[in-house]
Amino acid sequence: MSKYVYGIDLGTTYSCIAYQGEDGLPYVIKNVDTNSDTTPSVVQWDDDGTVVVGQQAKDSAVMSPERTIAFVKQLMGKTDIAIQIDGRDISPVEVSSYILKELARYASQQLDDEVKNVIITCPAYFGEAERTATKQAGEIAGLNVLAVIEEPTAAAICYGVTRSDSNQNVMVYDLGGGTFDITIMNINNGTIRVITTEGDHDLGGKKWDAVMSQLLVDKFIEASGYPGNPLEDDDNEEFLQDLAIKAEKAKQALTNRQEAKQVLNFNGSRAQVKVTREEFDEATSYLAESALELADKAVATAKEQGISIDQILLVGGSTKMPQIQNGVREHFGIEPKIFDPDEAVAKGAAIYAMLQADEQSKLREGEVRQTDEQGNDYAVDQETGEKRALPMLGGGGSALPMLGGGTAPIKVVSVSTKSFGVRAVDPADGKKYIYNVIMKDDELPANSTRGFMTLEDDQDYVELAVYQTPDKVDKYAVDEDRFLGNAELTLNPHTPKDSEISVTLELTEDGTVSLHAKDETSGRTVDAQWHAENVLSQKEVEETKKRVASTALASE
Known part of the structure; x- marks a missing residue:
């Protein structure tokens, strides 16, 4: 029997898992291999079929592109095939299940708990197919998915804007590593009601990384006198892998510094190059402006319903960039709130998971409780025979969350994304x-x-x-x-x-x-x-579940 329930932010570029402690507060569980709060959402297959998830897979992605996949979240519910490995088609759902399995592995290892009952988050723009695929990924990873909720909703819960005395309209400005989402919601007495959503499924930190890569290469050519173009020349795989890592580090460094330096080597040429925050902001200004234009579109839709914005919450690692924070502040005339943008979604999901576990552990009308041979409890509908897992907590995590003086019961009202x-x-x-x-x-x-x-x-x-x-x-x-x-x-x-x-x-x-x-x-x-297309049939889910369960993770 599990001690805790968990919230999982299954992200485009990074994923994160959190739980609610006995004190009622949410805590992120670090990746034991990297001591980081997040895990890269990258999956790679070794030659022997072993699956590698996380930083190791990311660091060698360019060197082994045919056996590595990143940004799989963008394929969920849209296609049946994410990658081919050794002649076998692997679905986005299966790829995502390996990421979830890795998160559950290191959470279980650190908390000495079976990671079973979870809330998984998804972008607000996700339609029915994408949400179904996300839930199936959790099931294949051996998890009981209590619900799939929108990332902006989870962030709002984490930021504490669901207090019972609040009645406000909140914009969640979510700029992650691979996607950008805008959600405007009304929050009143614990009810989160989504008003409208907008976004760009391809606008995220990776676009800023690409610009930084080009800046570094241009400066390398100028400083070293290299006669060619390292981005196009032959035998550049190692250089591209090194460049991808250093571009991301330079971008992150400019969050707190005015300049970032990196050393690049290619074909015997070597140079230390410097990029200033001013240069970087100017080169990426069109990206920041396109995000604001989408936000304006959402604001205009809300205004048609007589709704104006009271608060702005910044979510996603890319909102750490001063360019984004300053741009939002100046554009909307509202001081945005930003707190643990990498962790807010997982933490909010963990809080909501506790509430959902409490609610779903209760028998509904017409249901009876049954226990299987493994000791798992199920609620069985006496009329239809349908079963659902009953989340039961055996130890910690029993404290209900208290956000800034207490919360009303949280109710989420979603809207159609199409x-x-x-x-x-x-x-x-x-x-x-x-x-x-x-x-x-x-x-x-x-x-x-x-x-x-x-x-x-x-x-x-x-x-x-x-x-x-x-x-x-x-x-x-x-x-x-x-x-x-x-x-x-x-x-x-x-x-x-x-x-x-x-x-x-x-x-x-x-x-x-x-x-x-x-x-x-x-x-x-x-x-x-x-029903949703590009998701697995129940037979395919069961077959994939057996395959994933028997597939070794490199970290195990």
């Missing part, structure tokens, strides 16, 4: 469009109905093609890449043109999209349901 609609013909121009029924930012679970008309006399059926679109608009150009599924509604013979067809779409919190359509003339109906 719009969902049906393809139909616009009678004005005769062209087909996607007419959205559920809108981006609608609260979940969402349920909405829209009326349509038959196109011709004597139609035999109506084709109901459902799409998901990225914007909060009434209609959207047809894009088959956004197709979700279709259904057919059979009509009565001799149904006249312009007969009314009502279409209802429902989106649940677990990502299931349901359709109910009705011919209002005949009363005929059709129902259909779709």
